[in-house]
Amino acid sequence: MENYFSSDFRLGVLGGGQLGRMLLTETQKYDIFTVILDGDQHAPCAEICNEFHQGSLMDYQTVYDFGKTVDVLTIEIEHVNIDALKKLEEEGLKIYPQPNVLEIIQHKGRQKDFFRNHNIPTADYTRHASAKQLGDMTEFPFVWKSAQFGYDGTGVKVIRSAEDLQGLPDVDSITEDMIPFKNELAVIVARNEKGEIKTYPVVEMEFHPTANQVEYVLCPARIDNAVAEKARDIALHVSDALGIVGLLAVEMFQTKDDEILVNEVAPRTHNSGHYSIEASYTSQFEQHLRSILNMPLGNTDNKVAGIMVNLVGEEGYSGDVVYEGMDDILHISGVTPHIYGKKHTRPFRKMGHVTIVNQDLDEARRVAEMVKKTIRVVAK
Amino acid sequence: MENYFSSDFRLGVLGGGQLGRMLLTETQKYDIFTVILDGDQHAPCAEICNEFHQGSLMDYQTVYDFGKTVDVLTIEIEHVNIDALKKLEEEGLKIYPQPNVLEIIQHKGRQKDFFRNHNIPTADYTRHASAKQLGDMTEFPFVWKSAQFGYDGTGVKVIRSAEDLQGLPDVDSITEDMIPFKNELAVIVARNEKGEIKTYPVVEMEFHPTANQVEYVLCPARIDNAVAEKARDIALHVSDALGIVGLLAVEMFQTKDDEILVNEVAPRTHNSGHYSIEASYTSQFEQHLRSILNMPLGNTDNKVAGIMVNLVGEEGYSGDVVYEGMDDILHISGVTPHIYGKKHTRPFRKMGHVTIVNQDLDEARRVAEMVKKTIRVVAK
Numbered sequence: 211m212e213n214y215f216s217s218d219f220r221l222g223v224l225g226g227g228q229l230g231r232m233l234l235t236e237t238q239k240y241d242i243f244t245v246i247l248d249g250d251q252h253a254p255c256a257e258i259c260n261e262f263h264q265g266s267l268m269d270y271q272t273v274y275d276f277g278k279t280v281d282v283l284t285i286e287i288e289h290v291n292i293d294a295l296k297k298l299e300e301e302g303l304k305i306y307p308q309p310n311v312l313e314i315i316q317h318k319g320r321q322k323d324f325f326r327n328h329n330i331p332t333a334d335y336t337r338h339a340s341a342k343q344l345g346d347m348t349e350f351p352f353v354w355k356s357a358q359f360g361y362d363g364t365g366v367k368v369i370r371s372a373e374d375l376q377g378l379p380d381v382d383s384i385t386e387d388m389i390p391f392k393n394e395l396a397v398i399v400a401r402n403e404k405g406e407i408k409t410y411p412v413v414e415m416e417f418h419p420t421a422n423q424v425e426y427v428l429c430p431a432r433i434d435n436a437v438a439e440k441a442r443d444i445a446l447h448v449s450d451a452l453g454i455v456g457l458l459a460v461e462m463f464q465t466k467d468d469e470i471l472v473n474e475v476a477p478r479t480h481n482s483g484h485y486s487i488e489a490s491y492t493s494q495f496e497q498h499l500r501s502i503l504n505m506p507l508g509n510t511d512n513k514v515a516g517i518m519v520n521l522v523g524e525e526g527y528s529g530d531v532v533y534e535g536m537d538d539i540l541h542i543s544g545v546t547p548h549i550y551g552k553k554h555t556r557p558f559r560k561m562g563h564v565t566i567v568n569q570d571l572d573e574a575r576r577v578a579e580m581v582k583k584t585i586r587v588v589a590k
Numbered sequence: 591m592e593n594y595f596s597s598d599f600r601l602g603v604l605g606g607g608q609l610g611r612m613l614l615t616e617t618q619k620y621d622i623f624t625v626i627l628d629g630d631q632h633a634p635c636a637e638i639c640n641e642f643h644q645g646s647l648m649d650y651q652t653v654y655d656f657g658k659t660v661d662v663l664t665i666e667i668e669h670v671n672i673d674a675l676k677k678l679e680e681e682g683l684k685i686y687p688q689p690n691v692l693e694i695i696q697h698k699g700r701q702k703d704f705f706r707n708h709n710i711p712t713a714d715y716t717r718h719a720s721a722k723q724l725g726d727m728t729e730f731p732f733v734w735k736s737a738q739f740g741y742d743g744t745g746v747k748v749i750r751s752a753e754d755l756q757g758l759p760d761v762d763s764i765t766e767d768m769i770p771f772k773n774e775l776a777v778i779v780a781r782n783e784k785g786e787i788k789t790y791p792v793v794e795m796e797f798h799p800t801a802n803q804v805e806y807v808l809c810p811a812r813i814d815n816a817v818a819e820k821a822r823d824i825a826l827h828v829s830d831a832l833g834i835v836g837l838l839a840v841e842m843f844q845t846k847d848d849e850i851l852v853n854e855v856a857p858r859t860h861n862s863g864h865y866s867i868e869a870s871y872t873s874q875f876e877q878h879l880r881s882i883l884n885m886p887l888g889n890t891d892n893k894v895a896g897i898m899v900n901l902v903g904e905e906g907y908s909g910d911v912v913y914e915g916m917d918d919i920l921h922i923s924g925v926t927p928h929i930y931g932k933k934h935t936r937p938f939r940k941m942g943h944v945t946i947v948n949q950d951l952d953e954a955r956r957v958a959e960m961v962k963k964t965i966r967v968v969a970k
Binding site: 217238551 | 593614911926928929
């Protein structure tokens with residue numbers, strides 16, 4: 211293994227948001243010098259990384275020049291300039307996840323084709339090069355997804371009638387069958403250069419009963435072992451088919467018939483793995499670092515059960531953020547807030563998350579509900 | 591509670607070493623703007639805090655001026671200019687731990703007098719204003735301690751004969767009875783401004799059978815409940831008598847007769863609490879932050895058993911540090927290295943630590959021994 215610790219080694223990260231910030235906790239723990247590129251000079255990582263570069267992640271020259279300053283390059287967001295990465299890879303730079311994997315995943319059409327070509331179970335879909343082609347769709351409902359740049363539910367719409375097609379942007383897109391699912395599950399797979407592989411336990415996204423919004427991520431998922439095993443096997447299959455080095459988060463539907471269909475994947479640390487910071491032997495951020503640097507992978511088991519609640523900006527508030535109710539939630543045992551370092555809130559912006567851990571998942575679930583009711587992300 | 595999170599609030603820390611660095615993990619998690627003063631421009635905190643000031647912690651004007659730039663001031667080392675702190679406190683700055691507590695603790699003579707005056711059990715001792723006075727000591731052996739600036743065993747010597755007195759520095763000192771102890775224990779107590787108090791479980795320092803050097807810190811200590819309860823009660827009594835706000839680490843001897851004698855105390859996060867990062871519901875660093883900012887205190891219980899091994903520079907090596915055996919220890923489940931960010935090693939310098947966690951303390955102890963045998967801190 212290379213000498214990464216307190217050495218001249220330089221790790222580069224494309225993207226300086228909250229995922230980068232939580233990765234920095236680990237690079238600081240290992241004292242690995244970390245250089246970050248982000249378009250926003252006030253990005254969550256800007257002040258606390260070893261070296262910060264401001265510039266566009268989609269600009270060829272910016273990404274190429276940045277890559278030339280580091281020894282290994284990784285990402286915390288998949289929307290980056292792939293041509294620059296391919297050139298850097300050709301020139302010998304280690305880039306994990308690999309550019310060809312990013313290229314597949316950053317485009318939902320290519321991602322779905324990849325699933326189909328590798329017998330990875332997924333909902334039926336059609337690709338559309340432009341909005342005009344959507345006029346051919348006559349059976350409703352279905353799900354429309356922008357092929358690129360969708361993030362946290364943006365670029366996704368349920369289409370229930372021909373009227374709903376109006377106003378969709380004229381972009382490359384896919385449409386998918388709506389899956390009536392019992393559960394939405396996710397599995398994170400880690401794989402290093404040597405080919406060592408570990409999967410985290412299956413997590414469950416619990417939705418608000420009416421608002422159709424994920425409220426809680428629970429680990430372990432409250433599903434039976436056979437389903438959990440199937441989900442882990444499928445996630446492993448996806449990671450293996452991609453040959454990815456690094457973390458892969460696989461989001462899946464558990465259908466009414468206990469079929470598992472892959473919804474989409476992300477080639478990085480993921481919101482569904484944030485619970486791992488407090489609950490797991492090895493947090494997903496440490497695991498990402500271990501996998502891209504070809505270190506041995508850590509134990510993915512839980513020490514205790516974990517639940518994550520996202521902190522998103524409340525509707526109707528924009529401006530300098532204030533977290534209301536923090537005092538009340540800090541009174542409760544096993545509650546840890548993570549504040550991402552964004553000074554300004556706006557409706558639905560991801561501002562932080564709260565992890566709740568407990569020996570007993572049901573007790574953690576009760577506490578999570580209390581936390582969710584108590585804390586508010588508003589503006590001054 | 592004040593609005594600390596992503597706000598204009600500024601936390602000041604005197605000292606930018608490893609304790610400050612591990613505190614930064616927590617201030618980053620809560621997005622609390624943190625300003626650090628240290629004499630060394632390459633201090634472990636320098637690059638990763640929000641704002642770094644270089645200057646002497648013992649210089650009145652430097653400490654005073656620094657204090658004027660922050661809203662709450664804390665320390666990670668007790669050897670700081672007390673007069674400046676007293677002046678700042680008079681002028682209304684919140685300083686935790688309080689200057690009067692630091693003043694008692696930073697001087698071993700005053701510390702021992704404090705124990706005696708508050709009926710805190712401790713070994714018998716004599717104060718000596720100069721080396722000349724030590725000539726009066728005719729009964730051997732005893733322990734000599736420099737009253738000030740001792741750290742991690744420096745400034746401490748066992749005196750077995752009149753010859754051993756030669757070469758001691760001519761400084762203010764104390765001499766103490768040697769205590770034939772069964773165990774060396776420690777308890778960390780947290781106390782916030784509101785007076786809420788929590789104690790961590792008792793930890794045990796396990797010594798090398800011949801080298802008289804702490805090899806492992808184990809939590810929980812392998813002692814019976816009655817002794818543990820007595821140790822926690824005494825630690826609480828010390829914290830209460832001092833009226834300290836913040837963390838207090840109380841090091842104690844368990845004598846052959848299961849008496850508990852306080853050895854010394856530290857008004858801050860402590861080496862004996864490092865295990866808590868991985869093993870506890872609330873790490874000592876988060877707890878320190880909670881206590882000095884008058885937040886509710888977190889749960890001090892363990893999720894799993896924890897053992898800590900210090901990584902100190904090996905004898906015979908000075909220069910650019912290299913950590914040998916990291917790959918081997920990372921293969922083992924539940925092993926987490928912490929590298930403090932010091933580029934240069936020298937004999938016995940504290941360079942990092944490794945935490946080993948496991949559901950089973952005995953298994954953790956076996957792993958800790960393997961870790962200790964495997965990892966080496968050497969130079970290029």
